[in-house]
Amino acid sequence: MSEVLRRRLLLVLAALSTRLALLGTDLEQEKLRLMAALSGLLTAWLLGATALLMAVLALLLLCPEPWRWALASGLALALGLAAWRCLVHVQAVLSSGQPFAATLAELQRDRDALGGGPSAAAQGD
Numbered sequence: 001m002s003e004v005l006r007r008r009l010l011l012v013l014a015a016l017s018t019r020l021a022l023l024g025t026d027l028e029q030e031k032l033r034l035m036a037a038l039s040g041l042l043t044a045w046l047l048g049a050t051a052l053l054m055a056v057l058a059l060l061l062l063c064p065e066p067w068r069w070a071l072a073s074g075l076a077l078a079l080g081l082a083a084w085r086c087l088v089h090v091q092a093v094l095s096s097g098q099p100f101a102a103t104l105a106e107l108q109r110d111r112d113a114l115g116g117g118p119s120a121a122a123q124g125d
Helices: 002-063 065-095 102-115 118-124
Strands: none
Touching: 002 102, 102 118
16 A cells, blocks of 8 residues: 555656746746846837937937927927837737746646646636
8 A cells, every 4th residue: 555655756747847847837938928028129229219319309400490399399209209109019029928837838738637626616617
Protein backbone atom coordinates (compact mmCIF):
# COMPACT_ATOMS: atom_id res chain seq x y z
CA MET A 1 0.00 0.00 0.00
CA SER A 2 2.77 2.46 0.83
CA GLU A 3 4.45 1.82 -2.54
CA VAL A 4 1.26 2.76 -4.38
CA LEU A 5 0.89 5.89 -2.26
CA ARG A 6 4.54 6.77 -2.91
CA ARG A 7 4.08 6.42 -6.69
CA ARG A 8 0.96 8.56 -6.65
CA LEU A 9 2.74 11.21 -4.63
CA LEU A 10 5.61 11.19 -7.11
CA LEU A 11 3.13 11.57 -9.99
CA VAL A 12 1.45 14.51 -8.27
CA LEU A 13 4.81 16.14 -7.61
CA ALA A 14 5.87 15.63 -11.24
CA ALA A 15 2.60 17.18 -12.47
CA LEU A 16 3.01 20.09 -10.05
CA SER A 17 6.57 20.63 -11.22
CA THR A 18 5.44 20.70 -14.86
CA ARG A 19 2.67 23.19 -14.07
CA LEU A 20 5.06 25.47 -12.19
CA ALA A 21 7.51 25.40 -15.10
CA LEU A 22 4.66 26.28 -17.47
CA LEU A 23 3.59 29.12 -15.18
CA GLY A 24 7.15 30.46 -15.21
CA THR A 25 7.20 30.36 -19.00
CA ASP A 26 3.85 32.17 -19.13
CA LEU A 27 5.14 34.84 -16.74
CA GLU A 28 8.21 35.36 -18.91
CA GLN A 29 6.08 35.70 -22.06
CA GLU A 30 3.80 38.25 -20.40
CA LYS A 31 6.78 40.25 -19.17
CA LEU A 32 8.33 40.30 -22.64
CA ARG A 33 5.05 41.32 -24.25
CA LEU A 34 4.58 44.15 -21.77
CA MET A 35 8.16 45.38 -22.16
CA ALA A 36 7.85 45.32 -25.96
CA ALA A 37 4.65 47.34 -25.82
CA LEU A 38 6.10 49.87 -23.38
CA SER A 39 9.37 50.32 -25.25
CA GLY A 40 7.49 50.72 -28.53
CA LEU A 41 5.21 53.28 -26.93
CA LEU A 42 8.10 55.27 -25.49
CA THR A 43 10.08 55.24 -28.72
CA ALA A 44 7.07 56.26 -30.79
CA TRP A 45 6.25 59.03 -28.35
CA LEU A 46 9.76 60.49 -28.34
CA LEU A 47 10.22 60.36 -32.10
CA GLY A 48 6.73 61.57 -32.80
CA ALA A 49 6.96 64.46 -30.36
CA THR A 50 10.24 65.63 -31.87
CA ALA A 51 8.99 65.35 -35.44
CA LEU A 52 5.73 67.10 -34.68
CA LEU A 53 7.42 69.91 -32.85
CA MET A 54 9.69 70.59 -35.83
CA ALA A 55 6.83 70.30 -38.33
CA VAL A 56 4.56 72.65 -36.37
CA LEU A 57 7.31 75.17 -35.98
CA ALA A 58 8.14 75.06 -39.69
CA LEU A 59 4.50 75.40 -40.72
CA LEU A 60 3.83 78.27 -38.36
CA LEU A 61 6.91 80.13 -39.56
CA LEU A 62 5.96 79.63 -43.22
CA CYS A 63 2.35 80.65 -42.74
CA PRO A 64 1.32 84.31 -43.19
CA GLU A 65 0.57 86.15 -39.93
CA PRO A 66 -3.25 86.31 -40.26
CA TRP A 67 -3.52 82.53 -40.79
CA ARG A 68 -1.26 81.38 -37.98
CA TRP A 69 -3.98 81.01 -35.36
CA ALA A 70 -6.16 78.92 -37.69
CA LEU A 71 -3.22 76.72 -38.65
CA ALA A 72 -2.23 76.28 -35.00
CA SER A 73 -5.82 75.28 -34.10
CA GLY A 74 -6.06 72.80 -36.97
CA LEU A 75 -2.71 71.25 -36.11
CA ALA A 76 -3.70 70.96 -32.44
CA LEU A 77 -6.88 69.12 -33.44
CA ALA A 78 -5.06 66.80 -35.84
CA LEU A 79 -2.36 66.01 -33.28
CA GLY A 80 -4.94 65.36 -30.59
CA LEU A 81 -6.77 62.88 -32.83
CA ALA A 82 -3.49 61.15 -33.71
CA ALA A 83 -2.60 60.85 -30.02
CA TRP A 84 -6.00 59.33 -29.27
CA ARG A 85 -5.53 56.78 -32.08
CA CYS A 86 -2.13 55.78 -30.69
CA LEU A 87 -3.58 55.25 -27.23
CA VAL A 88 -6.35 53.07 -28.67
CA HIS A 89 -3.73 50.97 -30.46
CA VAL A 90 -1.61 50.53 -27.32
CA GLN A 91 -4.69 49.53 -25.34
CA ALA A 92 -5.53 46.91 -27.98
CA VAL A 93 -1.99 45.51 -27.85
CA LEU A 94 -2.02 45.28 -24.06
CA SER A 95 -5.45 43.68 -23.91
CA SER A 96 -4.80 41.09 -26.61
CA GLY A 97 -4.34 37.53 -25.44
CA GLN A 98 -5.22 35.94 -22.15
CA PRO A 99 -2.47 35.92 -19.55
CA PHE A 100 -1.44 32.42 -18.47
CA ALA A 101 -3.63 30.79 -21.12
CA ALA A 102 -1.42 27.70 -21.44
CA THR A 103 -1.25 27.21 -17.67
CA LEU A 104 -5.02 27.61 -17.29
CA ALA A 105 -5.65 25.15 -20.11
CA GLU A 106 -3.34 22.57 -18.51
CA LEU A 107 -5.02 22.99 -15.14
CA GLN A 108 -8.42 22.52 -16.78
CA ARG A 109 -7.17 19.31 -18.44
CA ASP A 110 -5.95 18.13 -15.04
CA ARG A 111 -9.37 18.83 -13.50
CA ASP A 112 -11.08 16.98 -16.35
CA ALA A 113 -8.71 14.02 -16.00
CA LEU A 114 -9.38 13.84 -12.26
CA GLY A 115 -13.12 13.69 -12.75
CA GLY A 116 -14.03 17.35 -12.96
CA GLY A 117 -13.94 20.16 -10.50
CA PRO A 118 -15.52 23.53 -9.91
CA SER A 119 -14.94 24.61 -13.52
CA ALA A 120 -16.34 21.39 -14.98
CA ALA A 121 -19.44 21.68 -12.81
CA ALA A 122 -19.93 25.32 -13.84
CA GLN A 123 -19.60 24.42 -17.52
CA GLY A 124 -22.30 21.77 -17.20
CA ASP A 125 -24.90 24.36 -16.06
